[in-house]
Amino acid sequence: MTLKTDENWWRGAVIYQIYPRSFQDSNGDGIGDLAGIIPRLDHIADLGADAIWLSPFFTSPMKDFGYDVSDYCDVDPMFGTLADFDALIARAHDLGLRVMIDLVLSHTSDQHPWFRESRQNRSNPKADWYVWADPKPDGTPPTNWLSIFGGSSWQWDARREQYYLHNFLISQPDLNFHNPAVQEAVLDVARFWLARGVDGFRLDTINFYFHDKYLRDNPALPKELRNDSIAPGVNPYNHQLHLFDKNQPENLEFLRKLRAVMKPFGAAAVGEVGDAQRGLEIMAEYTSGGDKVQMCYPFEMLQPKRLTADAVVQTFARMAAAAPDAWPCWSYSNHDTVRHITRWNLSADAAKAYTVLLACLRGSICLYQGEELGLPEAEIAFEDLQDPYGIEFWPEFKGRDGARTPMVWQSDNRMGGFTQAEKAWLPVSPSHLPLAAGAQGGEGSMLDHYRRVLAFRRTHASLRDGAQVHLQAVGEAVSFLRQDGAETLFCAINLGAGDATLALPEGDWQAIGADLGGIAPEGKTVVLGPWQLCLAQKV
Known part of the structure; x- marks a missing residue:
């Protein structure tokens, strides 16, 4: 089935996020895969979604569970093959679902062939494909920039006798977008997947593509202004105002190039804006004018503090002041945050009210797998943790694994219908089993409520x-x-x-x-x- 051509399909769309490792295992290894997703697409179509967003499934050493890519144009064997992906696209389109994939363009794995070549010496063809810089005279890093995963965002490399930039894990070196060849290479990645039939992209860390070419230090951020939606209070990253390690003006022109690549395919992109201070304003900048990305999601509704009526009003006022034609993509939960049922300590009635609000506000929306079941955050023992962020900041922050546990389809077995293996990559939460999709068909259930809310949204063009x-x-x-x-x-x-x-x-x-x-x-x-x-x- 070929979906109806509509270049504005993304406006007001409901996008369902799938975390492939945890959606459905088809081969009994305890890890979800692309072949497992295919028969579960009916659940998403029945829910009333317009599109799916697949978190990374590319070839990767999995230091950050796929957000460290070593081959942008292939499927990691853990998740299957390109043929499996093609079959997934075909089935999704048959069901009227568009498919968006998660492109991680700001950085690669240190196992990517580009980086392996770049780090050999200072004169190879890809020597300038990553962000390399000489140390200060005393041998310390070039700037005071900090990594989101803790410590300096610079790592010493003895072969080149230089530091390389990594805004995330040491094993995730940042690409140098000031190099036109790098821009063209990642645009070729987009072309590859568009030609394969994808309908758009979720762009990871969209505001991290460029760094300040003058390598200026970030200023300190006063304590009263610090904020973080993932691990409040434990990460020194939030002690700085990030003026120079991200959010650079050169990004606007690159986003225009990406939009031009997508346009012939009728594809759309939603960017993740990771900025606790200026997220709304950056989102407005990136989505206004009709020549950059179509939509972005800031973190205003992913905060630890419960979303209040006043906060909703202030959020839209800031957006309107920044750019009247900005287009947000709102979400309450995703693979990086504590599930909102737990984060905001919501009763079932409260959760249902918030669902109606999400469906009625202007913008597109993302639903995270299991949200429609009312899943709370899973409790994960330290010995079961997989998330490097959680391991680093334990016990003050327990990491992101509590939101990444396997989807529960059946309530009558301890693996929730996710896998036939004795053990999954993360434990299936016993607290989730009574909330399994198969146990929620009745009127008044959370799943029934989500179906009704999304049907109501479709019925009303406004x-x-x-x-x-x-x-x-x-x-x-x-x-x-x-x-x-x-x-x-x-x-x-x-x-x-x-x-x-x-x-x-x-x-x-x-x-x-x-x-x-x-x-x-x-x-x-x-x-x-x-x-x-x-x-x-x-x-």
Whole structure:
């Protein structure tokens, strides 16, 4: 099946993130793979998603579980073959699902042939493909830049007698995007996968592509301004204002080149903006103007603190001030964060209210596998940890493995239907088994709620691509209008445990969304109890 050509398919799209290691194992080795994903695509289509995003499946030594790529144009044998990938694309398209893949372009594995050649000496053809710099006169690193995984982001290499830059693990050297040959090489990677049928890309660490070519030190960041959505308080990375190791202006022109490569294919990209201080503004910069990437997701809804009505209002105000045509892709959970059910300590009613909010806000959305089941964060013992970040910062931060445990499909076996192996790469959480997909078919379940919410979103064009106006916070409730053509919807969601009274806008309104838990207004007002919502259409 060939999907209908629509270059704006991404606007308001629902994108379902698959972490391949943990979705479905087809060969009994305890690790998920591409062949395992294929029969599970029906679950995602039935949910009501428009696209899937596959986390990395490329050839890799797996020091960072695929985010350290050693061959951009092949499948790691752990996950299968290119033929398996082609079969996955075909089945997804048959089901009406577009396929986005995770491109990690800012850095490679130190096992990548490009880096192996680059580190040999200072005169080989790829000598300038990575970020190399001489030490300071006293032998210390060229700058004070820090790695997200702890310590300096510079590693000494004795062969070249220089340091190389790594914003993440030492085994993940950064590519030098100031070199036009590097840009062309990674654009060729995009061309390879587009020709194979992918519909777009999730761009890992999109704001890390370029570094300051003058190698200037970052200034210190005052303590009261420090913030981190992954490991608050334990990582010295957040002691700096990252002016020079990322977020460089040269990135804009490269993103224009990438957009031009995607355009003939009708493909779209969503960029991950990793910046705790200016994420919204960078997102707006990268998505405005129609000539760079179509959408980005900042971290405002991935924070440790529960998303409040005031925070929603402030977030959209900052976006509007930065660029009115910016296009966000919102998510509550992903493979790098504690699952939001646990992170925000949500009851089932609260989680359902937040789901409605996510579906009604302007932008596209990402759902992380298992989110639709209401999965909490899994408890992982130290001896079972795989995540290098978690191992480094244990016990203050337990890492990302609690969000990466295997998907649960059945409740009647200890492996949750994920694998026939005796042991999976990460333990299947016993707390997840009662929430397995096969146990949640009934009305009122979390899975049923997600299906209903996404169906409601599809039914109303204003929720997919309409304007969003009159956004306001009334106590702990947030309300706004969505407008598209003749359709105007009023959305009000109480994000707190107290009551909230809101006035309806002028006009006549008909209550809708009762099957999502929506209540009807009383005259010109609506009184929302804890976690209640009101959805109404102007008549």
